[in-house]
Amino acid sequence: MVDAGICVIDLLSSVEVHEAWAWIKNHISIEQVLIEDHGYNFDHKHWHYPGHIICVDQCENADLLLARLYLVSQLAPVSDYLISLKNDTRDFILHLYSELLDEDVARVVNAIETRRNLNSFRNSLSEHLAYWAILASIIKSNEFNDFSVVKPNLQPEDKGPDGLAYIVCDDHAIIKIISVKNSINPPKDLISSAGFRTNDVIEPDCTKMLDEFYAFQYQNRGFQRLDEKLNSLSQELHQDTTSQIRHSLLLQQSHFNGAVVANEEHVNTDLFTGYSKISDKPIRCIGIYIGSANWRDFAYKVQKNVKEILSDKGINF
Numbered sequence: 001m002v003d004a005g006i007c008v009i010d011l012l013s014s015v016e017v018h019e020a021w022a023w024i025k026n027h028i029s030i031e032q033v034l035i036e037d038h039g040y041n042f043d044h045k046h047w048h049y050p051g052h053i054i055c056v057d058q059c060e061n062a063d064l065l066l067a068r069l070y071l072v073s074q075l076a077p078v079s080d081y082l083i084s085l086k087n088d089t090r091d092f093i094l095h096l097y098s099e100l101l102d103e104d105v106a107r108v109v110n111a112i113e114t115r116r117n118l119n120s121f122r123n124s125l126s127e128h129l130a131y132w133a134i135l136a137s138i139i140k141s142n143e144f145n146d147f148s149v150v151k152p153n154l155q156p157e158d159k160g161p162d163g164l165a166y167i168v169c170d171d172h173a174i175i176k177i178i179s180v181k182n183s184i185n186p187p188k189d190l191i192s193s194a195g196f197r198t199n200d201v202i203e204p205d206c207t208k209m210l211d212e213f214y215a216f217q218y219q220n221r222g223f224q225r226l227d228e229k230l231n232s233l234s235q236e237l238h239q240d241t242t243s244q245i246r247h248s249l250l251l252q253q254s255h256f257n258g259a260v261v262a263n264e265e266h267v268n269t270d271l272f273t274g275y276s277k278i279s280d281k282p283i284r285c286i287g288i289y290i291g292s293a294n295w296r297d298f299a300y301k302v303q304k305n306v307k308e309i310l311s312d313k314g315i316n317f
Contacts, residue, residue, distance in 0.1 A: 039276030264291030
């Protein structure tokens with residue numbers, strides 16, 4: 001029971017949330033194409049409509065719909081809305097209990113472009129877009145008994161993985177380790193370092209996507225953060241939470257999901273070259289590409305909608 005003195009604000013109605021979820025679930029592609037020469041699955045996301053295939057920002061009202069999804073995954077615990085998504089019901093309402101937005105969230109919502117073309121909101125949005133794309137793909141595949149996904153980082157600069165999913169199937173489990181990069185320029189330099197591609201050499205502080213996956217798989221880097229998230233998901237899904245089981249799942253059952261959000265013109269199956277160095281099983285290496293006609297402009301429009309939704313409800317940020 002909510003205390004009578006607490007302010008309860010319905011930020012998004014159940015109809016508004018369901019409309020946004022139905023948009024991404026019903027229209028996003030889930031096909032994965034194995035790239036034989038490189039040893040990974042290339043999952044090039046498109047939005048399917050009768051008679052044509054388009055990019056995310058070419059969908060009608062995509063900026064508004066994605067703004068709603070962003071607010072859901074930024075402001076609500078996954079457990080609050082995931083069961084509604086799984087059962088395709090319309091009973092989740094996004095509530096806020098204060099007219100003042102959390103300062104850490106407000107900092108991202110109000111972020112502006114810097115001279116170096118860096119924008120915290122665009123970085124944050126890319127993590128949330130990849131999160132919803134992967135969530136929709138899991139549900140559309142319908143190849144699970146149960147699953148849960150860790151929500152994206154509160155701020156894009158937060159340390160640790162960009163996401164983790166635990167999928168329970170009949171006779172096995174899949175752990176998706178998610179890393180997200182985005183760019184308004186060609187994104188190749190964000191995927192892997194030259195040293196990794198040519199000599200399997202990675203720098204201790206390297207933040208390139210494949211370098212980080214490699215360092216986790218063979219050097220245990222970042223294991224504790226992932227193990228903590230997996231432990232939480234294991235408890236939520238009522239699965240065995242022993243450290244030995246978690247260790248085995250992370251190192252033997254992990255699917256490395258590298259997601260790139262950038263302009264469609266930069267899509268290239270060679271982007272994830274080197275994935276095969278991380279695992280000799282291509283099914284464990286997924287390269288996701290979410291293309292926009294203009295990623296910078298689209299992110300700005302989504303940000304504008306996020307602000308308008310908050311302002312219309314009297315939220316101070």
